[in-house]
Amino acid sequence: MQGIGNGKVSIIATSSDGRARAESKITVYSGYVYSTLNLANRVGHLTMDDDTGVLTANLTTALLPMSDPNGITTDPAGKFLYTGDFQSGNISLFSINQSTGELTANGNFPAGINPRNLLVTPDGKYLYLAAEGSQSIRTYSINGDGTLNFLNSFPTTIGHSQIQISRDGNYIFYLSPTLTELVSYRINYIDGGLTLVGTSPSFANDGSGNVSTHPNGNFLYVGSYPSMTILSFDRNTGNMGLVDSVAHSMGINGSAIHPNGLFYYTVNINHESISCYRIDPNTGKISLFQTINGFVGSSLRFLIIDPTGRFAYLADSNGQLKHFSINQMNGELTLIGSVNPGGVQWNLVFL
Template identity: 65%
Template structure:
């Protein structure tokens, strides 16, 4: 059997994923194996979207524009291929200062990962901005405004990252808008409208304004919403809070249809959902145990994998780009927990819990596309927390805080 397996040609790349800052480059290299022999490192290289990242004949990848792209190496005889998933980023963090009706911008130091505040802009009087998201191309930014039932619409300066209110500044969003997600193709926005107990769907116009598509009743008022990695499904808690519901996105018009409901799990109200980079697993921040579900990206069906006792209130979470570490933001305990992920089964094993600040109101975490740095928003104080990440162990090391003058509700990385 081992002899037969060795007959299958394959390519090993030095990077199967990476984050590249816009305007910079990364050298991809590989080796081609067949019949138990290394047959060389000469490939045909291609990019799934040259407007995001180009690749030359030697595997040098250049970051052109914000977004995600697949770089493919094809053996000269055409018998094997290998992919590297690349994210091109600008190095900006945007955060909502909900109590002050503002949006803040920070710029990441490319060498150290340290953030520097670079500006604030109003989200509108009485807006109370909560959720925040950019389109994948990095042209537009949207906030869900809990206080005045709108979504604020901004354009992003492609050189500085500065925000400018769009000509049409707000879009009606139902009562108490919360978090938002955007499809990977940048066509649609989906909003958790807590007060109207619904998911609201919008189309993104060419100028960055939103056009309302429809509202879909969920039977519960909730702040959390998630989208599948391929952009084909929305996830939202059921009306009992004890199942996860998947909704299929119609790619031609953005409408939603309910696809499936997960097996029942124990839960109080928590509903934060994280998706694994391979698209096959979902992690529900349920209480008192984290629920792990497998996900069928064709049907939208979900099946139970395991529950992992956690007994802490999860407000936000993040999965490392390498797919090996799952971090939970424990809002009541002022801590961050890390679990190791088996990417083949989706199962978790406890790694550590890091006490950050107590009492506090830690909210959400973002990890930069290189996987080297993480940032956490905090709503009791004015400091944002900064960490470096050991990509082998998942360990978080504090890089100190950055004082933003205002309390943060959520954040996003571009």
């Protein structure tokens, strides 16, 4: 049996008489990691060794001069890759060779002023972008060849780089105009439109807004400052409630939750560290169990975890992309290597 593309696949077996039926869900992935190399105006392409987790750098792919790529995402099938290009005000499109992972530049699309992070809905139908300078969320439909059609722009009255989607793909999360609440927008899958449906209780915040979603869909983790905020989430209404506030006192740029839902990792951008927390999946509450220091002179960006949950990868401004193994029993991270993907990294995506 061979997967026809990346993503979650359901395998259903039925007995010949139709009386017995079993279903198993698996995740198909390629083992490719892509990183925006913002100062080099390129995208790095790396290949993961499935046994060791170590990454090997392949050739980088150039963007337009002065593009400054920040955000990066792929479509669910692993055919197309998109970057939000901060300086040029574009979204760049690349086709992905699914046999080799090689990227081919395939056009640019206007994206407002200072586009940052972007994401694609689970069905591959729409792309949403945080346009920081335009103070808006921009919506695009995705054509069969990966090209984009601009649909609408939703004013946010603040310029922010972070945007997140719910696990079921029905909601977009963004900070409120005060920066002290998280708001949820319901996605209309007929036209890609967004409707604001929920506003969280207020929390202290200096403007940080990284959001991670729990695999069970019931909790949201906001990298607010000086304390992290944990919210409950109602998937039917989009409403949010306060679960806990956890003192952290470090600026969080990126975060990731382990696929098993038991571990939460924060990337402390200017404190040169990663904080590791255990999650109670029933209550959503967290407890610190490990802090990794020693990234001297680094401005840490984002962390991604491979779909099997065995390895994690850290984007670092010093040029060396870090590799970690993850202890499956206790969630501890162990540094196992690093590689230069062709320049300093801003963001990462696993395919």
